[in-house]
Amino acid sequence: MKKAIGIIDSGVGGLTVAHEFMRQLPKENLLYVGDTARCPYGPRPREEVIDYTWEMVEFLLDKDIKMLIIACNTATAFALDQLKRELSIPVIGVIQPGARAAIKVTRNNHVGVIGTEGTIYSGAYEKELQKIKSDIHYYGLPCPPFVPMVEKGIISGNEALKIVDTVLEPLKEQEDLDTLILGCTHYPIIKPIIQEIMGNEISIISSGEETAREASTILDMQHLLNDDEGTPEHKFYATGERHVFAQMIHRLFCQFPDKQIQIMQTKLAKRMY
Template sequence: MAQPIGVIDSGVGGLTVARELMRQLPKEKFIYLGDTLRCPYGPREKEQVKDFTWQMVHYLLRRDIKMLVIACNTATAYTLNELQSALSIPVIGVIEPGARAAIKNSRNKRIGVIGTEGTIKSQAYPEALRSIDHSIRVNGLACPPFVPMVENGVLHGPEAERIVASTLEPLKEMNHIDTLILGCTHYPLIRGLVQKEMGSHIQVISSGEETASEASLILAYHNGLAQGDTVPEHEFYTTGDMEKFRLVANSWFEEPIQILKLIELEHFQGSSK
């Protein structure tokens, strides 16, 4: 099927998922929409996150997408079930794939989760983990400084190291976790700093690979995989600073992104009704 796959996020973090999707599904065309103007979503109220998420969804539905990937943990926690019920296309999030990957890697069933305030408050990861194995012990920590840091392109150096170290200190004092879920798609952009701070004995998990695998399986099941040998031309849209977006995107992808446009979302319908 020649229809594109839509990927939405609160900002640039979902590019970590988009890159893995493109790697596993090289024939598919992707349209990425990052709401960088209103990022971060984590501190916002649930209803506002749902409203913003629906605005992005309505924008992408006009592009006749065949699948929607919610590459934002906060939006996944608050809107996944609603979107799956309301839309006629497959909708997948990043929380359940991340939970499965963590359980696969953990040996002592003690798993840590770092994310935005909204994701941690929602208890979406503990619920997803315990729905698979009720004996899993979970420690969550909200990390408010991380998303603004990544959105501003502070991905390494002394300042980034200081922020990561001070933010993660409470988690290091918790129970003896052996696996840590990066419960925000911005966090893989600073994965090296997180790994260094937590120690090499901790398995650090991001959901991109599992999410991409799930997308591939669902498309195959519905006979929706793209055919032919045409190289797809991906499109990227942002609601905020285009140069900051381009800087982060170009540092994350192997080749510079070609199509990047600025859009406004406020006039799009903000709910399913």
């Protein structure tokens, strides 16, 4: 079995990222760890997020992964630079690919980002956008109701539409906006509603899609693509209860054959419990 791509996340949100890896890189083996016992990371102090992230990373390094994906915006904002510096394998976060895709897509340089309070207040997207293109006009909007809404399964219908409409009100007033980054891995699940509220003229960028795309670029450049034609292995580990995690996976990955997917629980480091 060829080396796997490792994906870490604070919980289940990163499963939308894993889904994109399965779709865009169907020959690759994947190892996913979701820290469901300690999510969400958003409200936690920086040092704690970095510690928890390292525990997941060490768990995956023991399994000899060839690339690390940080599928959590908060963990990317806090730990990406350190992980890139200290690991010898390529490390990719979800923020930079989303920012780069927005720069490609925008025609008037007016770009919005929605995410958790942690992600938006960290200023990470604005920094990345302007690192590459100084004249980007940036609008950040925290959307705290979206994650609980998605986790409760309110992902379509009138109630969902009403919540999204209310929360996005300040963005709709930005008439120049032509591109919107979904800066949280839960949001792609309600992308159709966000598109309906914002209108079809707005290009919507899902960080997960763009992260899988960039991982493909880097793997190709470094001659690390898996060219085995056999069935790949996709292993999902949760630090919390297995049952809810498994339900989420089966709902999200219904088009992939079950036999490819293994779902397990892990305790990570001893100090965790």
